[in-house]
Amino acid sequence: MAVNSLAGAVRSTGAGQGWLRKVLALDAVVTGGNGLAYLAFSGPLGELLGIDRMVLLDIGAFLLLFGAGVGFLASRREPSALAVKALVDANVVWSVLSIVAMVVRFEPSTAGLVWIPMQAATVAGFAALQWLALRPAARSER
Numbered sequence: 033m034a035v036n037s038l039a040g041a042v043r044s045t046g047a048g049q050g051w052l053r054k055v056l057a058l059d060a061v062v063t064g065g066n067g068l069a070y071l072a073f074s075g076p077l078g079e080l081l082g083i084d085r086m087v088l089l090d091i092g093a094f095l096l097l098f099g100a101g102v103g104f105l106a107s108r109r110e111p112s113a114l115a116v117k118a119l120v121d122a123n124v125v126w127s128v129l130s131i132v133a134m135v136v137r138f139e140p141s142t143a144g145l146v147w148i149p150m151q152a153a154t155v156a157g158f159a160a161l162q163w164l165a166l167r168p169a170a171r172s173e174r
Contacts, residue, residue, distance in 0.1 A: 049109070049110055049111070051165045052111060052116065052162070052165040052166060053106050053107075053108075053111060054106075055158070055161045055162050055165045056102055056103075056105050056106035056111060056116070056119075056162065057103065057106040058158075059099075059102050059106075059119075059123075059158045059162070060099050060100070060102040060103035060105075060106055061099070061103075062099075062154070062158075063095050063098055063099035063102060064095070064096055064099030064100065064103065065099075066092075066095050066099075066151070067091075067092045067093070067094070067095030067096035067097075067098070067099055068092070068096060069092070070088045070089065070091055070092025070095065071089060071092035071093065071096065072092075074086075074088040074089045074092065080141065080143050080144075081140055081141060081143055081144035081147055081148075082138070082139060082140040082141030082143070082144040083138055083140060083144060098122075102119065105119065113166060116162055116166050117166070119159075119162060120159045120162050120163050120166070123155045123156065123158050123159035123162070124156065124159050126152070126155050127152040127153070127155045127156040127159070128152075130148055130149075130151065130152040130155070131148070131149060131152055133148075134148040134149070
């Protein structure tokens, strides 16, 4: 039900490359911002979330680079469908592995137990929006 409503919203907002590029740009900003926060505030955020500071530094560097790549994809007049599909896959994998790491690897604080699933859901939401936006864009190219 919610997916159908979301699909309708995507179609009604001017489906195609423009909508896809907006979704990609938002993902780039959120991902890059998260990476910057982890890099700049790894100590305090590590204490708050119950995650080692060095882990947050590594994740922050990765997210900053990944966000730049997503931003580059968003800047293309016609983002490659193959690249967007790869991004969707990467976002889904990130979401799943975030939850797995929370359960298996990390011993997060209460704040971490809230933050990790919340960021995983956000990334999964980007994957869903990108997939939905890609479908009308692919149809308009035919």
